[in-house]
Amino acid sequence: MNKLILTLLCCLSAGISFAGEETAFPRWQEGEMEIHHINTGKGEAVFCILPDGTTLLIDAGDLGYKDDPRRTKAVPDASRAPGEWIARYIDGLLPFKNDKKLDYVMITHFDTDHIGAYSDDHRKKHPEGPYVLSGISEVAACIPIGKLIDRAYPDYDYPAPLTQPHQSAYRRFIAWNVAHTGMQAERFEAGSNSQFVLRRHPEKYKALFEIRNIMANGEVWTGVGTETRRYLPQAEELKEGERISENQCSAGIRISYGAFDYYNGGDVTGHRGYNAPEWEDLETPVGKAVGPVEVCEVNHHGWWNAMNANFIASVRPQVYVMQVWNVSHFNIETLDRMQSRKIYPGKRDLFATNTPEISKIYVGAYLKELKGERGHVVVKVLPGGDSFYMYMLDDTNERYTVKSVHGPYRSR
Helix, strand or coil: CCHHHHHHHHHCCCCEEEECCCCCCCCCCCCCEEEEEECCCCCCEEEEECCCCEEEEEECCCCCCCCCCCCCCCCCCCCCHHHHHHHHHHHCCCCCCCCCCCEEEECCCCCCHHHHHHHHCCEEEECCCCCCCCCCCHHHCCCCEEEEEECCCCCCCCCCCCCHHHHHHHHHHHHHHHHHHCCCEEECCCCCCCCCCCCCHHHHHCCCCCEEEEEEEEEEECCCCCEEEEEECCCCHHCCCCCCCHHHCCCCEEEEECCEEEEECCCCCCCCCCCHHHHHHHHHHHHHHHCCCCCCEEEHHHCCCCCCCCCCCCCHEEEEECEEEECCCHHHHHHHHHHHCCCCCCEEEEEEECCCCCCCHHHHHHHHEEEEEEEEEEEEECCCCCCEEEEEECCCCCCEEEEEEEEEEEEE
């Protein structure tokens, strides 16, 4: 372990702030696992370096060029689009500089803040392919992708044909890259634990590491083998006035490394509205399938219809990570549930990527568990998975220096 890491770790009992100092984030080393929640202010992106150096990107969003007073400004600034900022962040962290590629990309669902936006006057177009560069397609233009896995490839027809302009642009991006760049594409298989595997030293971590596909398209792992159960109806089974949202179709995974577990479920929801059908609550069966985790990325950015009490009681994390950029994120009732000791006992910490100032004023005391906000939120799991640390990195430039570090947390 190098001197920098030892210096950081010797004083971490309650979380140390490094304001006014230029403290570099300690680079990944063999056996560690890192999960970077990248803040662009314009969408979601999670970059993972797995224990043997295999890389995984979960989503890469871009809400588009229009300014909206309800949303945060672009981070670090608007001189580049979110996809390019994400690619530059990843490029600086890639564990093997002589192998510049993403081993896996996972797309949870097909909303703009997860895949990229589209407009007829879009500023960037691929020089050869018939698609614009936005979100994940812009990342791919900078860093080659080995395999992309999403919830619907190759048909894109559930719950109805996906034909919105940004979805059609994404489909053109997939088709062209499969045909011309060697990128592989697959449909996400709910229940599987063999679709995302370590690429470099799988045998070395065989007894410690797993990525389990929890759910997609309303099909949820039962916890037995690779069996699943369907909760969302087929399109023809919907009653009058009912519709299945893109969020409800989200794909989700659990990453396990030794005793450490991390959950990411896109924008799946579970807090039902008035007189809503029972199947709208997907979080309850998803939470049972996931089980207790150390770190939970908050479903649907903490909106009013996510993070129901049943889900929270099942996953009961030590750490919540919230990727937020809109004033409608950070719902008071949702925050109250996440912090309730009546739902589950014990300490828990909250970290947020980009909290709008008006939201902080509005939710006030409901942010009492917030340990870090406005920055890249990074989980660094130590070799073997028995403990981990949380880092907040400065997002105002590309030096990515440490703002604060919290831990150690003991994996359960």
